[in-house]
Amino acid sequence: xxxxxxxxxxxxxxxxxxIGLLGVIVRRNLLIIYMSLELMLNSANVALVAMxxxxxxxxxxxxxxxxxxxxxxxxxxxxxxxxxxxxxxxTTEVEDLATMKL
Amino acid sequence: METILFNIFSVLAVLSALLVVVNPLSRNPxxxxxxxxxxxxxxxxxxxxxxxxxLAAVQIxxxxxxxxxxxxxxxxxxxxxxxxxxxxxxxxxxxxxxxVGALFGVYNSSLxxxxxxxxxxxxxxxxxxxxxxxxxxxxxxxGLVNDVEGAVGSTQALGQELFSSVNGFILPFxxxxxxxLVAMIGVILLSKKELK
Numbered sequence: 001x002x003x004x005x006x007x008x009x010x011x012x013x014x015x016x017x018x019i020g021l022l023g024v025i026v027r028r029n030l031l032i033i034y035m036s037l038e039l040m041l042n043s044a045n046v047a048l049v050a051m052x053x054x055x056x057x058x059x060x061x062x063x064x065x066x067x068x069x070x071x072x073x074x075x076x077x078x079x080x081x082x083x084x085x086x087x088x089x090x091t092t093e094v095e096d097l098a099t100m101k102l
Numbered sequence: 103m104e105t106i107l108f109n110i111f112s113v114l115a116v117l118s119a120l121l122v123v124v125n126p127l128s129r130n131p132x133x134x135x136x137x138x139x140x141x142x143x144x145x146x147x148x149x150x151x152x153x154x155x156x157l158a159a160v161q162i163x164x165x166x167x168x169x170x171x172x173x174x175x176x177x178x179x180x181x182x183x184x185x186x187x188x189x190x191x192x193x194x195x196x197x198x199x200x201x202v203g204a205l206f207g208v209y210n211s212s213l214x215x216x217x218x219x220x221x222x223x224x225x226x227x228x229x230x231x232x233x234x235x236x237x238x239x240x241x242x243x244x245g246l247v248n249d250v251e252g253a254v255g256s257t258q259a260l261g262q263e264l265f266s267s268v269n270g271f272i273l274p275f276x277x278x279x280x281x282x283l284v285a286m287i288g289v290i291l292l293s294k295k296e297l298k
Contacts, residue, residue: 004108007217012112016119018206023123025198031131035138042145053152058263061154061255069278073285075169079176080292086180
């Protein structure tokens, strides 16, 4: 068996990103869309760490550190927004949130 | 050994990610959240395989711990009863799968042309173990020549990289801490009873 190389890790990362994007496009529940966003952020993290490992440079891992921090803040704000929307509209389906549609 | 672990973790990550998005058995958000936890743990295993030990620990603590607990908390708080299975619009489903599949195809083919993903005789990985860390290079002049000394993401190494005075990341670190403060204040404001 061949050792996993950079391209294998990048393939996994690309697959995870595609699945996340599919979730954002197809699903209608705000919470699931948010989880898919997290999935996409994590796939970027995998790519960065793999690049960092195969180039012998720690900068990628520092970048991932910051991404994780920003993602945590983003999740907190986003979930608070979802709770606020639910309180006003009693729904988390994006189809019911079409006030700004022309 | 590394190959087996890589296979296990990557297959687990991709499978449970699929189950987050398109679960044929249940449309309950809690199920999706649980599978997302599995994905996070598998990704943390991948981090360990990539010598990023600190990030693996942080991944479990922050994602599998804090973020997913927050998600579950909000799901329970909202009490989203399983909506009477709305029909997924077939057109949007098909178009979504097609476009995402096309995107992944383009990504995959560019990856192949760059790194020769085809496992053939054009690519042989030669690893020569050295005392500290190891060096690996592709034979045949293609791909990357790696010299992976000191790329072990232990807590000490990452801390020194982060806070070194020459080319460290002290200013971004401080900015991120302000960002966290702003997020905290924003969340408190947003979740007040009546928005004024």
